[in-house]
Structures are given as C-alpha cells and as structure tokens.
Amino acid sequence: HVQLVESGGGLVQAGGSLRLSCAASGQAFSSCAMGWFRQAPGKGREFVAGVSRSGGTTTYADSVKGRFTISRDNAKNTVYLQMNSLKSEDTAVYYCAAEVDTWYAATEPNKYDYWGQGTQVTVSS
Numbered sequence: 001h002v003q004l005v006e007s008g009g010g011l012v013q014a015g016g017s018l019r020l021s022c023a024a025s026g027q028a029f030s031s032c033a034m035g036w037f038r039q040a041p042g043k044g045r046e047f048v049a050g051v052s053r054s055g056g057t058t059t060y061a062d063s064v065k066g067r068f069t070i071s072r073d074n075a076k077n078t079v080y081l082q083m084n085s086l087k088s089e090d091t092a093v094y095y096c097a098a099e100v101d102t103w104y105a106a107t108e109p110n111k112y113d114y115w116g117q118g119t120q121v122t123v124s125s
Helices: none
Strands: 002-007 010-013 018-026 032-039 046-051 058-060 068-073 078-083 092-100 119-124
Touching (some): 018 032, 018 092, 018 119, 032 068, 032 078, 046 068, 046 078, 058 068
Antiparallel strands (some): 018 078, 032 046, 032 092, 046 058, 068 078
C-alpha cells in the first residue's frame, strides 16, 4: 500500500510559477513509476506528466511540454512538478499517482494503483 500527499497548490497569476510536491509513504517508493494528472471542473482526469522508477525517463502531455518539469527524489520519497509560464487553462485539481512495480509511467489513469487527495491550482488571467 502507498499513501500519497500532495502540497504546493494555490493561486497564481498567469505567467507565474508553482512547484507541487507529492510525498509518498508505505510501499517502496522506488518500485513505483509516478504520474501527475489534473482535473478541471466538468472535465475528465487528464495526464500531465510521468516519471520512471529511476527518474531517468519523463513524459509530458503536449499542452505542458516545455513549461512543466517532473522529477523525483527517491531518497526523500517525493515527486515534484515544477510548473512555469502558467496559463488560465492550467487551472485544475492536480493529483499525483503511483503505478506499483512498473518501470515506466503510463498515461492512462486506470493503470495507476494509488492516488493522492489532490491539490488545487488556480491561475488568474
């Protein structure tokens, strides 16, 4: 079992930056591929970024490529999402998720085994 707790969300102006963190406890964090997803009101859960178990391979949605960076620190059991050049369309609840015993992060939400409670990101224009 893996427990995930996100932090770092908030209100920011368009063009600004935020850094989300997701602290994991329980099952060995280093055995999990990790992903960030987001869900805006009235929309489905959308893949944002994923990172492999080692941190060596990352994937991004086209909508955030070049603006967001995912990383992980296996010594701290934490995954991060650095978000720069934020736009109003980035407004959503952001969730981190763990895919157990998998090397590379999937883009489909149903492949993930554990989810955090989410953190709200609001970008004002």
